[in-house]
Amino acid sequence: MGGGFHLHLHKKKSEKQSIFSEDVLDDLAISSPLRKVPAAQKLVLCIAATVIAVLSPVIYLPLFVLISMIFASLVLAKVPVRIYLSLLTIPLAFGLTGAVVLLFVTGGGETIYDFFTFAGFHIQITDKSLNLAMLVLARTFAGMCSLYFLTVTTPVTSLFKVLRDVHLPQEFIDLTMLIYRYIFVFIGEAIDIHNAQVMRGGYSTFKDWISAFSMLTSMLFIRTWEKGEDIFLSMNSRCYDGVMLLPEEDTQTSVKYAVIIFAYLSLLVVILALEMIL
Amino acid sequence: MHIMEGYLPMEWCIVWFVLSIPFIIVGLWQMKKLIDKDQKVLPLMAVCGAFVFVLSALKIPSVTGSCSHPTGTGLSASFFGPFVTAVLGTIVLIFQALLLAHGGLTTLGANAFSMAIFGPLVAWGVFVALRKAGLGLGLCVGVTAAVANLVTYTVTSFQLALAFPIDGSIVAAFTAFGTIFAVTQIPLAIIEGIICALVAKFIVRVKPEILKSLGIIEDAEIAKIQGEAA
Numbered sequence: 001m002g003g004g005f006h007l008h009l010h011k012k013k014s015e016k017q018s019i020f021s022e023d024v025l026d027d028l029a030i031s032s033p034l035r036k037v038p039a040a041q042k043l044v045l046c047i048a049a050t051v052i053a054v055l056s057p058v059i060y061l062p063l064f065v066l067i068s069m070i071f072a073s074l075v076l077a078k079v080p081v082r083i084y085l086s087l088l089t090i091p092l093a094f095g096l097t098g099a100v101v102l103l104f105v106t107g108g109g110e111t112i113y114d115f116f117t118f119a120g121f122h123i124q125i126t127d128k129s130l131n132l133a134m135l136v137l138a139r140t141f142a143g144m145c146s147l148y149f150l151t152v153t154t155p156v157t158s159l160f161k162v163l164r165d166v167h168l169p170q171e172f173i174d175l176t177m178l179i180y181r182y183i184f185v186f187i188g189e190a191i192d193i194h195n196a197q198v199m200r201g202g203y204s205t206f207k208d209w210i211s212a213f214s215m216l217t218s219m220l221f222i223r224t225w226e227k228g229e230d231i232f233l234s235m236n237s238r239c240y241d242g243v244m245l246l247p248e249e250d251t252q253t254s255v256k257y258a259v260i261i262f263a264y265l266s267l268l269v270v271i272l273a274l275e276m277i278l
Numbered sequence: 279m280h281i282m283e284g285y286l287p288m289e290w291c292i293v294w295f296v297l298s299i300p301f302i303i304v305g306l307w308q309m310k311k312l313i314d315k316d317q318k319v320l321p322l323m324a325v326c327g328a329f330v331f332v333l334s335a336l337k338i339p340s341v342t343g344s345c346s347h348p349t350g351t352g353l354s355a356s357f358f359g360p361f362v363t364a365v366l367g368t369i370v371l372i373f374q375a376l377l378l379a380h381g382g383l384t385t386l387g388a389n390a391f392s393m394a395i396f397g398p399l400v401a402w403g404v405f406v407a408l409r410k411a412g413l414g415l416g417l418c419v420g421v422t423a424a425v426a427n428l429v430t431y432t433v434t435s436f437q438l439a440l441a442f443p444i445d446g447s448i449v450a451a452f453t454a455f456g457t458i459f460a461v462t463q464i465p466l467a468i469i470e471g472i473i474c475a476l477v478a479k480f481i482v483r484v485k486p487e488i489l490k491s492l493g494i495i496e497d498a499e500i501a502k503i504q505g506e507a508a
Contacts, residue, residue: 098285102442156373174320182327218477218484222484225485
C-alpha cells in the first residue's frame with residue numbers, strides 16, 4: 001500500500017481509542033448524595049485532613065485518614081466500588097514509584113537488603129528507608145483519598161462560590177470559571193478531531209503519530225482562539241462589566257455536617273497529639 | 279511532573295507556596311492591566327487556559343511503555359510570556375488536581391513553582407534570546423518547549439531532594455531523583471519540542487493573524503514559512 005496509508009483494524013478489542021486516559025471526576029460529583037453539603041465545609045475537611053495526615057510522624061494517622069476517607073466516599077457518597085478502584089490506579093502507580101525511589105535511594109539505620117552500588121549510588125533497603133517509604137506512601141494515599149472525597153462530592157461550580165467568599169480577585173474567578181467551562185468544549189473538540197484523524201489512518205506509525213498529534217494541537221489552538229473571540233462578542237452583547245454572576249447554590253444550611261466535620265477533625269488532632277507525645 | 283498530594287512534608291509545602299504567590303500576584307496584576315486596556319483579553323486568556331489543560335490531559339506515548347503528558351507550558355510561555363503563564367498554569371494545576379487527581383492541593387505551591395513559574399520563566403528567556411538571534415519561529419518554539427519541560431523536571435527533582443535528602447546530602451538526593459526521572463523526561467522533552475515546533479509552523483500556515491496579534495512574528499517571516507509549505 002503506497003503513500004503511507006495504513007488501516008489498523010487488527011488492534012486488540014480491549015484497547016480504548018480515546019486519547020484521554022482519565023475519567024473526569026466532575027460527573028460523579030454532580031450526582032453525589034453529599035452534593036448539598038456546603039462546599040466550604042467539604043473543602044475545609046479535605047485540606048485539614050490532608051495537612052494533619054502529612055504532619056503525622058508515624059504511619060497510623062495517615063492510615064486512619066485513608067480508611068475513613070475511603071469509607072466516606074464509598075458508603076456515604078455512594079461512589080461505585082469499581083469506579084473508585086479505577087480512579088485509584090493512577091495515583092497508585094505514581095505513589096508507588098515515588099515510594100520505591102525513597103525505599104532504594106535513601107539510607108540510614110540498619111541495612112536490611114543490600115543490592116549493589118552503581119555510579120556512586122548505593123542501592124539498598126535499610127530499616128529507616130523502609131519506614132520513610134511506608135510513611136510517605138501512607139501520607140500520599142491519605143491525601144489522595146481526601147482529595148477524591150472532595151472531588152466526588154463537590155462539583156467545581158460550587159467551589160467558585162467559595163473562591164468568591166474568600167475574596168480572591170474577580171479577574172481570577174472569572175478566568176477560572178471560563179476556563180472550566182471551555183475545558184469540556186475543547187475536550188469534545190479534541191476527541192472529534194482525533195476520531196477524524198484515526199478514520200483517515202493517522203497515528204499508525206511513530207512519524208505519523210508526531211505529525212497527526214501536532215496537527216490536532218494546532219487545530220485545537222486555532223479553534224480555541226476563534227472561540228475566544230466568539231465569547232467576547234457574546235459576553236459584550238450580554239453587557240459584561242467585569243463581574244460574572246454565579247447561580248445560587250441549593251445547599252442545606254444544617255449545622256449537622258459542620259458538627260460532624262468538626263468532631264472528625266478534632267479526633268484527628270487528638271490522635272496526632274498522642275502520636276507526637278508517645 | 280506533578281508532585282502528588284501528601285508527598286511533601288508540610289514545611290516544604292509552605293515554602294513553595296510562599297515562593298509562588300508573588301509571581302502569581304504579579305501575573306494577575308499584569309493581566310488586570312491588559313484586561314482594562316482591552317476587554318477581549320479575558321475570554322482569550324480563558325480559552326488559552328482551557329487549551330493548556332486539554333493539551334496536558336492528552337496522552338503521548340513515552341519510551342518506557344507508559345503514557346506521558348505534554349506540559350503545554352512551553353507553548354504558553356512563548357506565546358503569552360511568563361507572568362500570564364504563571365496565572366494560567368496555576369489555574370490549570372488546580373483543575374488537574376480537582377478533575378484528574380494529578381498533583382494536589384497541599385503540593386499546589388510546589389507544582390506551581392516548577393511547572394507554572396520557574397520553567398516558563400527560563401523558557402521565555404530562552405525564547406526571547408533565540409528570537410533576538412534571528413532564528414526561525416518553529417525552531418525557537420520547539421527549543422523553548424523542550425527547555426520548559428527540562429527546567430520543570432530539574433526543579434521538581436530539586437524540590438524532592440530538598441524534602442528527602444539522602445543521608446543528609448541534598449546533592450546526592452538531587453542526582454538520584456534526577457537520574458531516575460531523566461529516563462522518562464528527556465525523551466518527553468524532545469517529543470514535546472518537536473510537536474510544539476510543528477504546531478507553531480502549522481498555525482503560521484493556517485492562521486498567522488493570531489500570532490501576529492501576539493506580536494511574536496512579522497509579515498516577512500509569515501510569507502517565508504507559508505512559502506516553504508507551498
